[in-house]
Amino acid sequence: MPVKAYRSALIHSIANPRDVGSDASYRYFEDGLLLVEDGHVVRVGDAQALLQDLNGVDITEFPNALITPGFIDTHIHYPQTGMIASYGAQLLDWLNTYTFPAEGAFHDRDHAAKTAKVFLDELLRNGTTTALVFGTVHPQSVDAFFEAALERRLRMIAGKVLMDRNAPDYLTDTAESGDAESRALIERWHGKGRLAYAVTPRFAPTSSPEQLALAGTLFHDYPGLYMHTHLSENVQEIDWVKALFPERSGYLDVYDHHNLIGPRAVFAHGVHLCDAECARLGETGSAVAFCPTSNLFLGSGLFDLEQAETHGIRVGLGTDVGGGTSFSQLRSLSEAYKVMQLKGQNLDPFKALYLATLGSARALYLDDRIGNFEAGKEADFIVLDYQATPLLGFRLQHARSIAERLFALITLGDDRVIKATYALGEKVHDRDDGRPVSA
Structure with missing residues (x-):
């Protein structure tokens, strides 16, 4: 199958923030590129750097959005x-x-x-x-x-x-x-x-x-x-x-x-x-x-x-x-934040991302296959729309960092934020079509 490329802001967890600290627990690319072949991740990184080695690859771009693992x-x-x-x-x-x-x-x-x-x-x-x-x-x-x-x-x-x-x-x-x-x-x-x-x-x-x-x-x-x-x-x-x-x-x-x-x-x-x-x-x-x-x-x-x-x-x-x-796991994370507040603890946005993706993959002993964008893993990913609701779009105009953006998506987000869902590199949900891809 041909290599496909998806271009957008992109983030994924690489470790539990508890073990390495929040700043070292993720990789973020403001202008990122995710390369997929035969349903699996080939590479992920900065778009400008990766595009130099690509010829004739189909690129799907998602402006005003954030790609994360499913x-x-x-x-x-x-x-x-x-x-x-x-x-x-x-x-x-x-x-x-x-x-x-x-x-x-x-x-x-x-x-x-x-x-x-x-x-x-x-x-x-x-x-x-x-x-x-x-x-x-x-x-x-x-x-x-x-x-x-x-x-x-x-x-x-x-x-x-x-x-x-x-x-x-x-x-x-x-x-x-x-x-x-x-x-x-x-x-x-x-x-x-x-x-x-x-x-x-x-x-x-x-x-x-x-x-x-x-x-x-x-x-x-x-x-x-x-x-x-x-x-x-x-x-x-x-x-x-x-x-x-x-x-x-x-x-x-x-x-x-x-x-x-x-x-x-x-x-x-x-x-x-x-x-x-x-x-x-x-x-x-x-x-x-x-x-x-x-x-x-x-x-x-x-x-x-x-x-x-x-x-x-x-x-x-x-x-x-x-x-x-x-x-919605965004709703789950929003409530998890409140639960932890009541316990006198804190859930920062990078720990939240970890729990919903790589942390859950580790709980299921599947982190060798899913949970982040390491090369060779199954290409299950989603596209989060920064403009999904008027309030979210307005809030993100004032966001100064990816941490603020991610936390706003968690706190204000729900199913409307999910613009598209991919499994093994194939689109299985498209919000703007108004129906499941399989329908």
């Missing part, structure tokens, strides 16, 4: 797309009132396929090119999702929910059927295209010890599998876990005991972790998905990013739709 969502529920913005409840009531009835409809393959399309359209409209995704207990929900993602050549990770107790009968499997259905899905989808499978117990209260044990075995039976579940989101939830598993020392220990911990294990939320649990997550290479809009919307609490990183935990950013209130 956003990565480390925790989201595609079956909850139709119930986002459901009013007024904390976690456990919210599950029973809204979530379980909505997920019951996914026994219908056509319903799952239609929702998967809407879900992926929303991700791409918001600049998200990779996500770790919950399905439902129904295997057909995962089939429908992976079919839609494969068609668009997206890097997606998903799995069938395992849930054999403490849920409505129409949403439960058994330890044995959940294991068998998961294995069939793994054989069918794991490693196909850019897809990967996640063993997905919903959370400890809805799986019996027998199901958790089988899930732990399954997690280690296939190379490259993920494990995706919830952890310490809500105080009532934590008390429930203690009552159900009195023999265990805490919530994390339930998963640890059943071998559901380690590299590529991603635990959503982690709002109420003690230092010992954080140390265990860090030493095992596990990850936590920070989901600020959901934690605020459901009144779950404030995630302690400083505590997590002090213990070496890999932290990614998640929207947690439908408990989360937006598909």
Whole structure:
């Protein structure tokens, strides 16, 4: 395939600001050029310097814009797309009132396929090119999702929910059927295209010890599998876990005991972790998905990013739709900034960029493939429009640095800012066309 070039202001993370300082954590080119061949990054740098070596290359220019790597969502529920913005409840009531009835409809393959399309359209409209995704207990929900993602050549990770107790009968499997259905899905989808499978117990209260044990075995039976579940989101939830598993020392220990911990294990939320649990997550290479809009919307609490990183935990950013209130990782970062303010911490714009891109790639052990513009990585990127709204355009007239520009995009931005989304170097969303590219 011919080399393609994209010219605009351009920024990407190269390290965690915590490790190297904010100024050394990114590369920025006021007039940048991104070279792509066969869906992968060839080079990135200053346009004037790179153009000297280019002859006959097709150049797409984006004035008044900023190119960044595609956003990565480390925790989201595609079956909850139709119930986002459901009013007024904390976690456990919210599950029973809204979530379980909505997920019951996914026994219908056509319903799952239609929702998967809407879900992926929303991700791409918001600049998200990779996500770790919950399905439902129904295997057909995962089939429908992976079919839609494969068609668009997206890097997606998903799995069938395992849930054999403490849920409505129409949403439960058994330890044995959940294991068998998961294995069939793994054989069918794991490693196909850019897809990967996640063993997905919903959370400890809805799986019996027998199901958790089988899930732990399954997690280690296939190379490259993920494990995706919830952890310490809500105080009532934590008390429930203690009552159900009195023999265990805490919530994390339930998963640890059943071998559901380690590299590529991603635990959503982690709002109420003690230092010992954080140390265990860090030493095992596990990850936590920070989901600020959901934690605020459901009144779950404030995630302690400083505590997590002090213990070496890999932290990614998640929207947690439908408990989360937006598909936009810009909105997630805006709320993350406020959460950290309330914790007496600070989220500078370069740390925010890291969390939404390279940091989330590291949480998923995918930073060798995605997350920034290093040569050879997959060319997933987005174009942010500096003139997306009148207020944003006016604010940026007064910006004196890329830090100010980036922070304004985070604070004022949403899906309207995403001018275009590219996956493997091909456009998969064009805002100005008014419809998804695949439509």
